[in-house]
Amino acid sequence: MAGLGKKVLIVYAHQEPKSFNGSLKDVAVAELGRQGCSITVSDLYAMDFEPRATRNDITGTLSNPETFSYGVEVYEAYKKAALSSDIVQEQKKVQEADLVIFQFPLYWFSVPAVLKGWMDRVLCQGFAFDLPGFYDDGFLKGKSAILSLTTGGTAEMYSKTGVSGDFRYFLWPLQGRTGTCWRGAGAPGQGSVPLCLPFDG
Amino acid sequence: MAGLGKKVLIVYAHQEPKSFNGSLKDVAVAELGRQGCSITVSDLYAMDFEPRATRNDITGTLSNPETFSYGVEVYEAYKKAALSSDIVQEQKKVQEADLVIFQFPLYWFSVPAVLKGWMDRVLCQGFAFDLPGFYDDGFLKGKSAILSLTTGGTAEMYSKTGVSGDFRYFLWPLQGRTGTCWRGAGAPGQGSVPLCLPFDG
Numbered sequence: 369m370a371g372l373g374k375k376v377l378i379v380y381a382h383q384e385p386k387s388f389n390g391s392l393k394d395v396a397v398a399e400l401g402r403q404g405c406s407i408t409v410s411d412l413y414a415m416d417f418e419p420r421a422t423r424n425d426i427t428g429t430l431s432n433p434e435t436f437s438y439g440v441e442v443y444e445a446y447k448k449a450a451l452s453s454d455i456v457q458e459q460k461k462v463q464e465a466d467l468v469i470f471q472f473p474l475y476w477f478s479v480p481a482v483l484k485g486w487m488d489r490v491l492c493q494g495f496a497f498d499l500p501g502f503y504d505d506g507f508l509k510g511k512s513a514i515l516s517l518t519t520g521g522t523a524e525m526y527s528k529t530g531v532s533g534d535f536r537y538f539l540w541p542l543q544g545r546t547g548t549c550w551r552g553a554g555a556p557g558q559g560s561v562p563l564c565l566p567f568d569g
Numbered sequence: 570m571a572g573l574g575k576k577v578l579i580v581y582a583h584q585e586p587k588s589f590n591g592s593l594k595d596v597a598v599a600e601l602g603r604q605g606c607s608i609t610v611s612d613l614y615a616m617d618f619e620p621r622a623t624r625n626d627i628t629g630t631l632s633n634p635e636t637f638s639y640g641v642e643v644y645e646a647y648k649k650a651a652l653s654s655d656i657v658q659e660q661k662k663v664q665e666a667d668l669v670i671f672q673f674p675l676y677w678f679s680v681p682a683v684l685k686g687w688m689d690r691v692l693c694q695g696f697a698f699d700l701p702g703f704y705d706d707g708f709l710k711g712k713s714a715i716l717s718l719t720t721g722g723t724a725e726m727y728s729k730t731g732v733s734g735d736f737r738y739f740l741w742p743l744q745g746r747t748g749t750c751w752r753g754a755g756a757p758g759q760g761s762v763p764l765c766l767p768f769d770g
Contacts (some may be wrong), residue, residue, distance in 0.1 A: 383623060384637040419620040419682035422584060436585040439721065475689045478679060481620035485682030520640065 372404035377465035381412045381472040381483040388518055393471050396516075408461050412482045418454060419485020425452045439493060446494035458490040467512045474519045573605035578666035582613045582673040582684040589719055594672050597717075609662050613683045619655060620686020626653045640694060647695035659691040668713045675720045 378396060382389035397407050410417070421438050423430070426445040430436065445451045451459075462468060472483050479487070493499070497506045519526065528534045579597060583590035598608050611618070622639050624631070627646040631637065646652045652660075663669060673684050680688070694700070698707045725731050 383639055386636045387638070413621065413623065416621075419686060420614065420617075421676070421681060421683070422614065435587045437588070438584055475622070476685070476692070478685065480622060481682045481686030481689050482622070484677070484679065484685045485620060488676045488682050491677070 371400055374405045374466045375464050376400050376405045376407045376467045376469065377461045378407065378409045378469045378471055379412065379483065379486060380409055381470075381480050381486075383413045387473075389471055389473055392516060392518075396469060396471070405467075408465070410458060410461060410486070412486060417482055417486060419482050419488070421485070421488050425455060425489060426450055427452060442489075443493040446492055451492070455489050455492070458486065459495050462490065462496075462508065462511075465511060467514065469514045469516055471516045472518075474517050572601055575606045575667045576665050577601050577606045577608045577668045577670065578662045579608065579610045579670045579672055580613065580684065580687060581610055582671075582681045582687075584614045588674075590672055590674055593717060593719075597670060597672070606668075609666070611659060611662060611687070613687060618683055618687060620683050620689070622686070622689050626656060626690060627651055628653060643690075644694040647693055652693070656690050656693070659687065660696050663691065663697075663709065663712075666712060668715065670715045670717055672717045673719075675718050 376396075378393055380389070380393045382393075384390060393409065397409065400407055418424075421442075423436060423441075425438075426441050427450045430441055431444045432440065442451065449456075470479070470483065472479050475481070478484065491497075496508055501507060524530050526534070577597075579594055581590070581594045583594075585591060594610065598610065601608055619625075622643075624637060624642070626639075627642050628651045631642055632645040633641065643652065650657075671680070671684065673680050676682070679685065692698075697709055702708060720727065
């Protein structure tokens with residue numbers, strides 16, 4: 369029971385439960401449960417999670433209704449508890465989690481848009497980081513994160529001499545995202561432990 | 570009239586017309602128009618463009634209704650002209666364009682989710698590339714692309730010794746996206762000509 373009492377959030381972005389991504393998620397739920405963890409899954413497609421960062425993310429009046437600045441408004445809304453309920457719910461899940469696993473297929477060398485939208489909207493200033501309060505001082509620094517992804521290409525294609533180039537370069541911005549907020553992650557390229565699987569689906 | 574008869578598509582992802590991104594888009598429209606280009610703007614937030622890649626992107630029956638594979642289904646749908654109308658409209662704009670300008674603020678070291686969704690959904694297999702038919706042989710190879718982006722951090726923060734690391738690493742996956750389909754772009758890291766502006770908004 370290595371994980372006894374530990375809380376895990378799986379942010380899962382695949383349309384098909386019977387996919388390889390779906391199986392990886394299911395195996396993680398089963399195995400982590402066996403180890404005594406409690407697990408929450410955010411199944412983004414099933415939730416029809418909103419990826420667009422818009423004025424709707426702020427309830428009530430805007431700080432500056434004349435010129436809309438998403439970053440400014442969301443930061444202010446976070447401080448006065450005026451973010452939309454779907455963002456608040458995801459932030460609560462992240463806050464409670466000891467470990468967050470991102471489970472997704474690589475779309476155009478990055479996360480699918482639905483997961484990018486989760487990152488854009490949930491990991492807002494004030495909640496996940498502040499200035500100061502980022503990289504090694506990010507607000508999620510007590511937590512761990514894993515990028516668990518599948519690819520359409522082979523491992524060879526993503527090697528230094530492969531046609532797509534070194535896979536680590538694709539992971540850099542993703543690690544930047546997690547590294548800004550998560551545990552001891554430092555700058556991009558130094559953060560998290562990606563689990564890369566050369567299979568599609 | 571250097572651009573006489575040339576067609577330009579601007580894929581624009583900012584919520585606020587009065588933003589710096591909005592101004593950059595407006596200046597591009599004015600200046601390129603002055604040079605004799607005809608310009609089309611896809612204003613993604615104003616269009617409420619759908620970023621999520623789902624079964625709704627395919628009209629009619631699926632190739633395999635038992636297990637949904639987005640990539641497979643969209644590829645088949647492209648070949649039999651059964652993609653959803655919003656995708657078809659954007660593909661038509663890309664097809665007609667000599668130059669595509671992506672205008673956006675950097676969100677988490679990448680494009681905002683709404684623009685990621687445009688890339689995920691519009692640049693599908695069959696339309697933008699095929700296997701074979703990618704990188705130097707991508708189907709948009711007769712066209713040019715420009716990444717025109719703004720950042721919240723200073724240029725120094727994105728330098729090799731800066732806290733966020735070398736900016737070129739963030740651009741790598743973005744250039745991979747354009748490089749797969751666009752002109753003489755080769756592998757990621759070698760593609761397109763990014764215009765980087767160290768301002769937010």
